[in-house]
Amino acid sequence: xxxxxxxxxxxxxxxxxxxxxxxxxxxxxxxxxxxxxxxxxxxxxxxxxxxxxxxxxxxxxxxxxxxxxxxxxxxxxxxxxxxxxxxxxxxxxxxxxxxxxxxxxxxxxxxxxxxxxxxxxxxxxxxxxxxxxxxxxxxxxxxxxxxxxxxxxxxxxxxxxxxxxxxxxxxxxxxxxxxxxxxxxxxxxxxxxxxxxxxxxxxxxxxxxxxxxxxxxxxxxxxxxxxxxxxxxxxxxxxxxxxxxxxxxxxxxxxxxxxxxxxxxxxxxxxxxxxxxxxxxxxxxxxxxxxxxxxxxxxxxxxxxxxxxxxxxxxxxxxxxxxxxxxxxxxxxxxxxxxxxxxxxxxxxxxxxxxxxxxxxxxxxxxxxxxxxxxxxxxxxxxxxxxxxxxxxxxxxxxxxxxxxxxxxxxxxxxxxxxxxxxxxxxxxxxxxxxxxxxxxxxxxxxxxxxxxxxxxxxxxxxxxxxxxxxxxxxxxxxxxxxxxxxxxxxxxxxxxxxxxxxxxxxx
Amino acid sequence: xxxxxxxxxxxxxxxxxxxxxxxxxxxxxxxxxxxxxxxxxxxxxxxxxxxxxxxxxxxxxxxxxxxxxxxxxxxxxxxxxxxxxxxxxxxxxxxxxxxxxxxxxxxxxxxxxxxxxxxxxxxxxxxxxxxxxxxxxxxxxxxxxxxxxxxxxxxxxxxxxxxxxxxxxxxx
Numbered sequence: 154x155x156x157x158x159x160x161x162x163x164x165x166x167x168x169x170x171x172x173x174x175x176x177x178x179x180x181x182x183x184x185x186x187x188x189x190x191x192x193x194x195x196x197x198x199x200x201x202x203x204x205x206x207x208x209x210x211x212x213x214x215x216x217x218x219x220x221x222x223x224x225x226x227x228x229x230x231x232x233x234x235x236x237x238x239x240x241x242x243x244x245x246x247x248x249x250x251x252x253x254x255x256x257x258x259x260x261x262x263x264x265x266x267x268x269x270x271x272x273x274x275x276x277x278x279x280x281x282x283x284x285x286x287x288x289x290x291x292x293x294x295x296x297x298x299x300x301x302x303x304x305x306x307x308x309x310x311x312x313x314x315x316x317x318x319x320x321x322x323x324x325x326x327x328x329x330x331x332x333x334x335x336x337x338x339x340x341x342x343x344x345x346x347x348x349x350x351x352x353x354x355x356x357x358x359x360x361x362x363x364x365x366x367x368x369x370x371x372x373x374x375x376x377x378x379x380x381x382x383x384x385x386x387x388x389x390x391x392x393x394x395x396x397x398x399x400x401x402x403x404x405x406x407x408x409x410x411x412x413x414x415x416x417x418x419x420x421x422x423x424x425x426x427x428x429x430x431x432x433x434x435x436x437x438x439x440x441x442x443x444x445x446x447x448x449x450x451x452x453x454x455x456x457x458x459x460x461x462x463x464x465x466x467x468x469x470x471x472x473x474x475x476x477x478x479x480x481x482x483x484x485x486x487x488x489x490x491x492x493x494x495x496x497x498x499x500x501x502x503x504x505x506x507x508x509x510x511x512x513x514x515x516x517x518x519x520x521x522x523x524x525x526x527x528x529x530x531x532x533x534x535x536x537x538x539x540x541x542x543x544x545x546x547x548x549x550x551x552x553x554x555x556x557x558x559x560x561x562x563x564x565x566x567x568x569x570x571x572x573x574x575x576x577x578x579x580x581x582x583x584x585x586x587x588x589x590x591x592x593x594x595x596x597x598x599x600x601x602x603x604x605x606x607x608x609x610x611x612x613x614x615x616x617x618x619x620x621x622x623x624x625x626x627x628x629x630x631x632x633x634x635x636x637x638x639x640x641x642x643x644x645x646x647x648x649x650x651x652x653x654x655x656x657x658x659x660x661x
Numbered sequence: 662x663x664x665x666x667x668x669x670x671x672x673x674x675x676x677x678x679x680x681x682x683x684x685x686x687x688x689x690x691x692x693x694x695x696x697x698x699x700x701x702x703x704x705x706x707x708x709x710x711x712x713x714x715x716x717x718x719x720x721x722x723x724x725x726x727x728x729x730x731x732x733x734x735x736x737x738x739x740x741x742x743x744x745x746x747x748x749x750x751x752x753x754x755x756x757x758x759x760x761x762x763x764x765x766x767x768x769x770x771x772x773x774x775x776x777x778x779x780x781x782x783x784x785x786x787x788x789x790x791x792x793x794x795x796x797x798x799x800x801x802x803x804x805x806x807x808x809x810x811x812x813x814x815x816x817x818x819x820x821x822x823x824x825x826x827x828x829x830x831x832x833x
Contacts, residue, residue, distance in 0.1 A: 203823055314724040316712050320676065323706035327683050330699050339695035342686060371739035372732045375792040540790035544783040545811060547743060551751060551779065552815060556825040561752050568747045580664060580672045581724030598698040605697070 155499075155507065156278050162508035163515055168211050171204070172512050175215030176519045180527060182216070183223020183235045185542065190220035190236050191479045192362040196546070198355050198486050199553040206490035206502070210509040213486045215516045217479055221458055222266040222520050226528050229258045229451075230385065238461075241430035241454035248446030255385035259528045260393030261400075261448050262455045267521035268397075269408045269456030273463030274514045276412055280464070281499075281510075284471040288496035293604035294622045296473075298631035300597035303474035306417075306638045307481075307589045314581050315642050321582045325590020326597070328352050328570075336602060347562030354485040356554040356563035357570050357591055361584050362482070363550045364571020370543035390525065400452050403433040407453035411460030415477070416467055429457030463513065470494050470506065473596050478585040484592055664727020666720050673710075673717035680710035738789050742782055750778035752828040774830030776816060784808040 162168060175197075182193040194216050201209030224235025229246035242262065249258040291299070304322040331342045332351025343349050397404070407429040414425040433453030434443045443450045461477065468474040473494045475481035487494060492502055499506060554567035574584055608621030622628060664672075684707045687699040716722045750773045760766040772778065784804060793800035819825045 200818075200823065314722075316709055316716065317724060320706070320709040320713055323680075323702060323709055324676075326702045327699075327706060330702070334695040337692050337695035339690075339692055341690070341695065341699060342683070367743075368736050368740070371736040371786075371790065374735040375790055538791065540787045541807060541811075543739070543790065544786040547746075547786065548779045548783055548811070548815060551747060552775070552819050552825070552827075555775070555827065556819065556823065559826060561828070564747060564751070568743070576672070576728070579725055579728050580669065581722075601698050601701070 155282075155503070156511060159504060159507035160511050162207060162504065163211070163512045167204075168208050168508070168512070171208055171212040172215050172516055173519060173523075175212045176219045176516055177523050177527065179216040179219030180223035180226070180520070180524055183220035184226035184528075185235060185537065189362065189366065190217060190224070190238070191482055192366055192546075193220050194479055194482045194486070195355070195358040195362045196549050196553055198358070198482070198489065199556045201486060201490070202556065206492055207505045207508045209486065209490055210492075210505065211512040213483055214509055214513045215519075217483060218270060218459070218462055218513060218516050219520045219524070220479075221462060222263060222270070222455070222524055225262040225266065225455055226259065226524075229262060230255060230528075238426050238458040239454075241426035242451060242458075244430065244444055244454075245447050245450035248444065249448065249451065250385070252446050253384075253386055254388070254446065256388035257393055257396075258448070258451060259385070260388065260390055260525060261397060261452055263521045263524035263528070264393065264397045265400075265404055265407065265452040265456040266459040266524070267517050268404060269411055269458075269460035270462060270517035270520065271514065272408050273412055273415060273460040274510065274517060275463070276416075277463035277466050277513070278510055280416075280467050281470050284467055285496050285499055288471050290627070291472075291496060293600040293607060294625070295627050295631060297597055297600040297604055297622065298628060298635065299472050299474060300593040300600065302631060302635050302638065303472075303593050304586060304590050304597075305635050306474075307478075307586050313583070315639075315647075317580075317582050318586055318642065319639070321577070321584075321586035322590045324577075324582075325587040325592075326594045327590075328357070328587070329591045329594025330598070335599070347565050350558075350560075350562070352566055352570070352591065353557055353563050354592060355489060355557045356567040358482050358485050358588065359550050359554050360567035360569070360571035361574045361588060363546050364568060365575040365578055365584070367543045367547050367550070367571075368575045370539045370546075373539055396448065397452075400449065402436060403449040403453040404456050406433045406436060407456030408460045410453075411457035412464045414457070415461035415464030425457040425461040426454040429453040459517075466510075470498055471496060473593065475589065475592075478588065481585065481588050481592055488592075663723050664725050666717070666722075668727040669717040669722040669725070673714040673722065677710045677714045680706045683707075739786055742785050742789070746778055746782040750782070750830075751775050752830060772828065772830040775827035776812065776820075777830065779815065780808060780812045783811060 163172065179190075179193065183190060194213055197213060197216050201212055204212065221236060221238050224239035225242045225246065227233045227235040228239040228243035229250050232243050232247040234240045234243050246258045246262060249255065304326065305319065307318075307322070327342070329352070331348050333339070333343075333349070334341055340349075410429040410432060411425045414428065430443075430450050430453050433449050434440055437443065437449050439447060439449065465475065465477040465480045466483070469480045469484055469487075471494065473484065475484050484494065490505075492498070492505060550567060550571075551564055554563045555561065557563050574582075574587065577587075578584065604621055605618050608617045611617070612620045614620075623632065680703070683699070684703040687696050687703040690696055713722070752772045752775070773781070787804050787808065788801075791800060791804065793803075819827070
C-alpha cells in the first residue's frame with residue numbers, strides 16, 4: 154500500500170493542471186481521426202523537457218489514457234475510429250448514435266472506459282512491484298533475451314507478414330547502433346554528420362509516427378468529402394449509470410480481456426477491443442443484436458481498450474518491454490527524463506513512479522467526467538479539415554524534434570525516418586517493431602557486452618559466450634519464449650495465408 | 662488493393678542492399694569489439710532481407726497496398742513543399758566554398774528561419790490540399806486567418822512558454 158503515501162504529488166498545482174490539461178487535450182486529440190494516440194504522445198514528449206520527470210510523466214500518462222477513450226467519440230458520432238483501439242467501438246456505437254442514442258452511447262462508452270481503466274491501473278499498482286521483485290534475479294543474459302523477446306513478440310504479432318515483422322525489428326535494432334560505440338568510442342554507421350550523435354529516440358518517434366500520417370492525409374488529395382456528425386439528443390446520465398450497473402457481463406469480459414492483452418508485450422488496444430467484442434458476443438443471449446446498436450458490444454470494446462492501458466505498463470516499468478506501441482513511446486519519455494525501467498525502479502524513483510501511477514488512477518475519473526462534458530465539442534473539432542491537420546502536425550513535428558537538442562540534425566533524421574517509414578508501411582511493414590528495436594537495441598547491446606565479459610571470466614574455451622547465454626533455467630525459458638513467439642507467428646501467418654487462398658478459390 | 666510484383670521487388674531489393682551494406686560494414690570495420698553486437702544483428706538482418714527478397718521474386722509477397730500513381734500524384738506537391746521546408750527553408754543547408762562571398766549564395770544558404778518558413782509551409786500545404794475553389798476570396802481569407810492563429814499558438818508555445826531558441830535565417 155506504499156502508493157497511498159504518494160497521492161499528494163498529484164495534487165500539486167502544476168501537476169494537477171497538467172493532469173487536467175492532458176486529459177482534455179488527449180480527449181480532443183483522440184477524437185480527431187488521423188491523429189493516433191501514439192503520435193499524440195510522441196508529439197507531446199518535447200513539451201515535457203521543461204518539466205520535472207514526475208510532471209512530464211503525468212502529462213504523458215493523462216494523454217495516453219484519454220486519447221484511447223477519446224477515440225470513441227469519433228467512432229460513435231462519425232463512424233471513424235479515432236484510434237485503432239476504437240474499431241470495435243464503432244460497430245455498435247455508431248448504430249446507436251444513428252438511432253438517436255448518441256448521448257447514451259457516449260455515456261456508456263466513457264463509463265466503461267473509466268471502470269476498465271481503473272481496474273487496469275489497480276493491476277498496474279499491485280502487479281508491478283511483484284514483477285519487479287521477481288526481476289531482481291535477472292542478470293545480463295536474461296535482460297538480453299528479454300530485449301530480444303520484446304522485439305520478436307512485437308515483430309511477430311503486430312505485423313501482417315511474419316518475415317516483414319522480424320525484418321522491421323532488425324531495422325530498428327540497426328538504427329539503434331548508429332553513432333559512437335559507448336565502450337570503444339568507435340564510429341558505427343555514421344554516413345552523415347547528422348548521425349554522429351546517434352538517432353535520438355524522440356526525433357525518431359515523432360518522425361516514425363507523425364510523418365506517415367501527414368503523407369496519408371496528403372494522399373487523400375483535395376477531398377471534398379465532409380465528415381457529418383449525427384445529432385446527439387439529450388439523455389439522462391443517471392439512466393446511463395443505472396444501465397452500466399446492469400451490464401456486468403460485457404464489462405467483466407472486456408476488463409479481463411483488456412488486462413490480459415495489456416500484460417502481453419506488444420499487442421495493444423486494437424486487439425483488446427476486437428477480442429473483447431467477439432467474446433462478449435459469444436457469451437451474450439442477444440448475439441443477433443450485435444452490430445445493430447447493442448450497448449453490450451460497445452461496453453465490452455471500450456472497457457477492454459482502456460483496461461489494457463495500465464497492464465501495458467507492467468512489463469514496461471519492470472522489464473523495459475512495452476505492452477503496446479504507445480507504451481513504447483512512453484518508454485522514450487521515461488528514458489529522456491533519466492528514469493531507467495528495471496527491477497529496482499521503485500527503490501530508485503519511488504516518488505516519480507508512484508505519483509505517475511496514482512495520476513493515471515485519478516486521470517481515469519477525470520476522463521469520465523470531462524469525456525461526458527466535452528464529447529460533443531470534441532466531435533466538432535474532429536471535423537477539422539485534413540489539410541489543416543496535416544500542416545499542423547508537420548509544423549509541430551519540426552518544432553518538436555528541433556527542441557529536443559536544438560539540432561537541425563534531429564529534424565533531418567525525423568523527416569528521413571518518417572519518409573522511410575511511410576514507404577515501409579505501404580509495403581506491409583509495421584512501425585511498432587522498428588520503434589521497439591530502436592528502444593530495446595541499446596538495452597540488448599549493453600547486456601550482451603556485459604554478459605560477454607562475465608562469460609569470459611566464468612567459462613573457458615571458444616564457446617564461453619554461448620555457454621553463458623544459453624544455459625540456466627531462466628535463459629532457456631526466455632529462449633523458448635523467443636522461439637515460441639516466432640513459431641506461433643509463422644504458423645498463424647501460414648494458416649491465414651492458406652485461408653485467404655481457399656476463399657479466393659471458392660470465389661473464383 | 663495490393664502492391665504490384667514489381668513494386669514488391671523494388672522495395673525488397675532496396676532493403677536487401679541496405680542489409681548487405683550493414684553486414685559488410687559490421688564485418689569489415691574495426692575495432693572488432695565495437696562491432697560484435699552489430700555483427701550478430703546483421704546476420705539476422707541479412708537472412709530476413711534475403712528471405713523477403715526471395716518471396717518478392719517468387720511473387721509470394723502480398724502484404725501492403727504499395728503506392729499507386731494516383732497516391733503518388735496526390736502526395737507529390739505536399740512532399741516537395743515538405744522537403745524544401747525541412748531541408749532548406751527552416752535553417753538553410755549546404756556549403757559550397759567556391760560560391761562563398763556571393764550575396765545570392767549567402768542569402769540562400771541562410772534559409773528563411775523557422776517561423777517564416779513554417780508560416781509559408783502551413784499556408785502552402787493548406788492551400789494545396791484545400792478543396793475550396795481557387796477563385797473563392799473567402800476561402801483565401803480563411804486560410805490566412807487559420808495560418809495566423811496557428812502560428813501565433815506555435816510562437817506562444819515554443820518561443821514564449823518553452824523558450825526554445827530557433828534558427829532565425831534571413832527573415833524570422
